[in-house]
Amino acid sequence: MLNVFKGWLARYFSDEEAILLTLLLVIGFAIILTMGSILAPVLASAVLAFLLQGLVGFLERKSIKHIWSVNIVFLIFLTLFIVILFVLFPLVWEQVTNLVNELPRMLQKGRKLLLLLPQRYPDFISPEQVSLWIGEASEQLGGLGQKVLSFSLTLLPNFVGLLIYLVLVPILVFFFLKDRELMLNWFTSLLPRNRPLMKQVADEMNDQIANYVRGKVIEIFIVGAVTYIVFAFLGVNYAALLGLLVGLSVIVPYIGAAVVTIPVALIGFFQWGWGNDFIILMVAYGIIQALDGNVLVPLLFSEAVNLHPVAIIVAVLVFGGLWGFWGVFFAIPLATLLKAIMSAWPRHQDKNNHNEEIDAA
Template sequence: MLALLTNWYKERFSDPQAVTLVFILLGIALAIYFAGGLLAPLIVALILAFLLEWPVAQMLKIGINRTTAASLVLVVFIGVMLLITLGLVPSIWKQGVALITDLPTMLDKGLLTAQTYVNQYPQFVSPEQLDSMVAELKKMLDTQHLLDIGKQILGYSASLLVLMVYAILVPLLVFFFLKDKDQLIKGSKRFIPTNRELARKVWFEMDQQIFNYIRGKVIEIVIIGVVSYLFFAIMDMRYAALLGVLTGFSVLIPYVGATLVTLPIALVAFFQWGFSPEFGYLMLGYGIIQALDGNLLVPLLFSDAVDLHPVFIIAAVLIFGGLWGVWGVFFAIPLASLVKAVINAWPTPNSLSDGASVDEQSAEKS
């Protein structure tokens, strides 16, 4: 057994470039896993700088220097974020509080409907079982309890210190990353082994794919969120802005997100209209939006993305989401594509032997 493992190690890690790639990937993963909280502003700034590099590069092509281009792009980006935050967040917050406040009323209406069906079909669910489920549900949906949880979450996630760090430090980091990109890259190469051709090959393969994925995902979130909000507003559905935002962000989790967000939409529609034509129209329109997203929008936006089987995508969402939370879910597909690119680029024993034979032949010719 030991000999088998030794031979496998020699075959797979005999190339110094492969060892370098492993150390680079392992170092990045360990740094993010163990120091992700401390490095969060730096990581956020790196991601934003990576996304904003494209408009900066376009300005460089028309003769604008990098410092001016970085300043203009950053100012426009901050302005757009402020408009979205000041215009959207208050409305979503109010609708979220209203939804939590209305949950007991919705529960009573649902209880009456469920009681009617239990009386009609007692062989499936007994009244005692229904009472037990309702008692547990009331504990979970207690208004004051939910409001207390919301205040705690708000207190942890929006403390003054965190807001100051992200509002001041992140824009500064993004600006310097954009302005001094070449100098920073040149300086960072001193900490990476010189034998890094395989790592460079993997990066070049993933660079454009990651950018296309993030850009496409942001566009998909905006389109699906806006279209869903407009549809909910036209239907005069309650909490239209909140549910539209949830629908937009549901595309972050492939296959699973649409299923999860369907439940609150269906429940709110049912409590508002009951089993009526309006309920049917809303669910039909929502289904059309999801169908157009999966069959038209996604192929258009991600035509250049790496083809991954749904099983690997779901596994990536579960693994990276469990490791890094929301960011892991958002970057699950790029990370899965990175794993695939590393596997494809990894030197095999055949390629090593072929390379050795080519070297021998060239030596003989010389």
């Protein structure tokens, strides 16, 4: 057993750069898992700066100086930041509050429909089962209302901390954009000069992560905006909230679209029942999902992510469980990173196996 383990170490960890890369990955994941909440504004700012760097580079290619390019892009970002903070967020929060207040009426209507099931399907559903379902639904909805109320109350003492975050993120984004090359040069100066493995992994990941993250953010905005416009045109209640949910659902492949269909269908049903309006809503929602998957995604993502659907789902579950929202958002890039490392990892043939192959030949 010990010889097998030694042979495995000799095959995969005889290269010094491989050991260093493993150490860096372990340290990076440890920092994220243990200090992720503390470093949240730094991580969010780094992601935002990474998204905006493409626009900075575009302006620089138009012969605009770096500092002016950064100032122009930062001004655009600050404008969008203010709009989201003072326009979109209050609208969504108002609709969330209205939805929580309307939940008792929805529950009463759903209760009446459930009570009809034992009469229509007496061989499959009993009155006891319906009573159990109603009790569980009431308990869950009551807990949801308490969570929303407690969340709003916990914001009051943390208002100062929230203001600090709102000030820190724009400042950090500006300096990440302004001093990007300086920071990268400082970090690379700490690494060995001869690092072919790290360079291969970095080159392979740079384009894929840039393509994925920027494309995914654009997809969120487009899908969310189109959903809000269509739902508002159809007169759907809570159009802004549903638009936000549908937009964010594209972060989680396969699972997100299926999960967000439930609130869309429930709100449409409780608003109109099984009528033509409900059918039009679901058809419009289906068209949005179809256009997103078959038109928007191929246009935005120039490089396909060569990962099996099972690998994508596992990555979402694992990284999401470890790192929350950011883990879900970066699940595919992180899985692609692991795949790139595994593909580029140096492998040294075990001497005993090598000699056996020579003797067999």
